Amino acid sequence: MSAKVNVGLVGTGGMGGRHAANLNDSVAAADVVAIMDVDTSRAEEIAARCGGAAVYGDADALIAAPEVDAILIAAPDRFHAGIARSCVEAGKPVLCEKPLATNVADAQRVVEAEVAGGRRLVQVGFMRQYDPAHVALKEVSDSGEQGRALVFRSVHNNPEKSAIRPLTDVVTNSLIHDIHSARWMMGEEIVRVQTAYIPSSPDHPESARFVMAQLQYRSGALGALECNSEAGYGYEVMVSITGETGVAQTSPLQSPVVRHSNARRQWVEQDWLQRFQVAYLNEAHAWVQSIVDGRAVGPSGWDGYVSILVANACIESGLNRVPVDVEVPERPALYG
Numbered sequence: 001m002s003a004k005v006n007v008g009l010v011g012t013g014g015m016g017g018r019h020a021a022n023l024n025d026s027v028a029a030a031d032v033v034a035i036m037d038v039d040t041s042r043a044e045e046i047a048a049r050c051g052g053a054a055v056y057g058d059a060d061a062l063i064a065a066p067e068v069d070a071i072l073i074a075a076p077d078r079f080h081a082g083i084a085r086s087c088v089e090a091g092k093p094v095l096c097e098k099p100l101a102t103n104v105a106d107a108q109r110v111v112e113a114e115v116a117g118g119r120r121l122v123q124v125g126f127m128r129q130y131d132p133a134h135v136a137l138k139e140v141s142d143s144g145e146q147g148r149a150l151v152f153r154s155v156h157n158n159p160e161k162s163a164i165r166p167l168t169d170v171v172t173n174s175l176i177h178d179i180h181s182a183r184w185m186m187g188e189e190i191v192r193v194q195t196a197y198i199p200s201s202p203d204h205p206e207s208a209r210f211v212m213a214q215l216q217y218r219s220g221a222l223g224a225l226e227c228n229s230e231a232g233y234g235y236e237v238m239v240s241i242t243g244e245t246g247v248a249q250t251s252p253l254q255s256p257v258v259r260h261s262n263a264r265r266q267w268v269e270q271d272w273l274q275r276f277q278v279a280y281l282n283e284a285h286a287w288v289q290s291i292v293d294g295r296a297v298g299p300s301g302w303d304g305y306v307s308i309l310v311a312n313a314c315i316e317s318g319l320n321r322v323p324v325d326v327e328v329p330e331r332p333a334l335y336g
């Protein structure tokens with residue numbers, strides 16, 4: 001590897017563009033050297049902003065390119081698992097945007113490839129794990145100050161006003177963040193879920209504008225996740241953990257409370273790129289540093305797999321209106 005980590009980016013939509021800018025402008029130890037998108041004009045635009053990175057029309061060619069040390073996947077969700085597996089098989093570290101896969105079998109194949117290679121190469125883009133507000137809340141809960149953690153709650157409000165999204169998409173693309181937070185922040189596995197949802201319109205019964213998932217953890221602790229995919233006013237994520245002797249809660253907004261003209265107002269972020277700006281930067285730094293150090297960090301391929309296992313149970317529960325048990329297999333030794 002050269003002195004810097006040479007990154008190849010697959011996918012140049014909103015998220016890919018942000019990752020490219022973060023790596024290029026703010027992570028001194030990384031160079032973005034290759035960009036792939038089927039929309040080659042968009043890839044060329046981003047490549048020009050990254051000092052003339054090479055443009056590829058094919059992900060396999062980018063992965064195989066000798067000058068590419070590591071890959072960042074920001075392609076549409078359905079392509080994540082296949083590309084991540086190719087990266088693992090090529091022995092190259094990969095930061096894969098969430099979800100790791102859109103179904104359990106594909107996620108499992110990525111984990112199997114990693115285990116077969118005997119080396120952790122996959123980090124999944126659950127960026128909330130790098131958000132200072134989430135990290136601070138976890139620290140309070142882990143300190144034991146509130147006693148044993150009893151209940152995890154999260155509220156996830158998305159701004160879209162009119163998008164019609166199927167339940168499967170809301171769960172695997174949006175609620176999956178809350179599922180990961182619920183596992184990571186409580187430090188234990190979910191064993192049972194019960195999901196209910198409100199369709200966006202009666203003509204689209206498979207759509208979901210609002211999803212509520214109740215969780216039961218192995219210890220008997222409980223969780224409640226709500227995801228509004230059409231909140232219509234802005235973007236907010238709030239998390240709280242109720243312990244035996246207190247409640248700790250993230251402050252949802254970063255902007256100041258302003259009192260003026262007989263009103264008290266607080267600006268609400270527009271989307272996740274604004275709300276999690278710092279988290280995405282921290283994530284990029286940590287990922288690149290982990291490659292320099294040769295030691296994987298952050299949400300693992302296993303976390304990506306278990307989160308889709310729970311997501312799948314949430315979908316099944318919502319569609320069939322029954323509680324669904326989640327059976328998490330034994331964690332391979334590779335994942336500690």
Ligand code: ISE
Pocket residue numbers: 158173174175177272
């Ligand atoms: C989006 O893809 C994200 O990752 C955001 O963090 C999440 O809040 C949103 O619901 C997803 O669609």
